[in-house]
Amino acid sequence: MFLRKWEPEMIDWKITPFSECIVRHEVKRQNQINNSEIQAVGRFPVIDQGQSFIAGYTNDEERVIYNGLPYIIFGDHTRCFKFVDFPFVLGADGTKVLKPDEARFDSKFFYFALINQKIPSRGYNRHFKLLKESSVPHPADTWEQKKIASLLTLVQRAIEQQERLIALTTELKKALMHKLFTDGRRGEKQKQTEIGPVPESWKVIPLGSLLKMAQYGLSVKGSAAGSYPMLRMTNQINGQIVPNDLKWVEISEADFNKFSVKRGDVLFNRTNSYDLVGRTAIFDLDGEYAFASYLIRLRVDHDMLDSFFLNHYLNCDETQQRLKSIATRAVSQSNISATRLKSFMIPLPSLEEQDEVISTLNIVDKKIAEHKQFAYALQCLFQTLLHQLMTAQIRVKDLDLTELGYEPIATG
Incomplete structure (x- = not known):
């Protein structure tokens, strides 16, 4: 059993046993899909316990979960938590569907609170038993929960934006490499060779x-x-x-x-x-x-x-x-x-043109490195905020985050 330490700043917070945090839901076995049935493309996303947020797709509308959203999906083997607020189909292997009690919790806050639980690893054994034995600290006021969730979501979206930019720039580099190694840098005519087309002078x-x-x-x-x-x-x-x-x-x-x-x-x-x-x-x-x-x-x-x-x-x-x-x-x-x-x-090519190719690709590599560095800084910020906000070491009302685009939710 693992419990969060009670902090002196948490006097207006509660600590609720996990079993009292969740309510029954309508997701059933008929909403699940086996791994062998998951497709690379399709109409409806499949959410499983894997590290990738979306495991794949299906066209089977009868299995789609429309009602009761949002849900939190817990990977019994992987310890992954996923917040799902759109229609989806559930992966069959090792997934637990959690529905927070909305009388006590903002759903997104509850998701972040679970991420902060730091469930110890038991390898590929099941972990839901450990989660059931835990307790969840939370502000009694759901408005503060919403503020915390909106701030953490802001940082999370900034991370996702950087990850998209990394992926986009990486794909750009692949296309650029293909062009550079087939067309060169100087607009020469091409010649056909045993390795494909290259500039005539190469x-x-x-x-x-x-x-x-x-x-x-x-x-x-x-x-x-x-x-x-x-x-x-x-x-x-x-x-x-x-x-x-x-x-x-x-x-x-x-x-x-x-x-x-x-x-x-x-x-x-x-x-x-x-x-x-x-x-x-x-x-x-x-x-x-x-x-x-x-x-x-x-x-x-x-x-x-x-x-x-x-x-x-x-x-x-x-x-x-x-x-x-x-x-x-x-x-x-x-x-x-x-x-x-x-x-x-x-x-x-000539050494001079080799250097031109290197310089061109180095510019792209530098841009990818900048995005990765910024993403890492945001991830560190997220982890720090997650821990300190979830233990009331800092309070949202005490932070000035307007430069990040954060606008507090009104309480009146």
């Missing part, structure tokens, strides 16, 4: 002829301590090497010199699932790092090829599909050997 040559080195990494198991951090395929994120969740290795200085990475090295994921094999990231960090055996370190001849151009090209969607076509497939993993990779054909 060459198409094997990657290996542009490399000084293509080397496999260390076959040493990492641990929590050691002389050097070791980069793994999990450190490849959106084309960049990110030093998160590092493992360490104890190796000699001679071995480190052999298996170290330098700024501008490209790390290629040679062994992974079919979907992820061929994933590529560039090393652009300070510090000393080794790299693991499932990666190939590509060190380019800078007289002919810019490693940042190579990294962008290898991460292009069309290139990723071509890379998968040369992978050796097994039951659970696929592999692209260094030999095959060196024979992989790539386009080669």
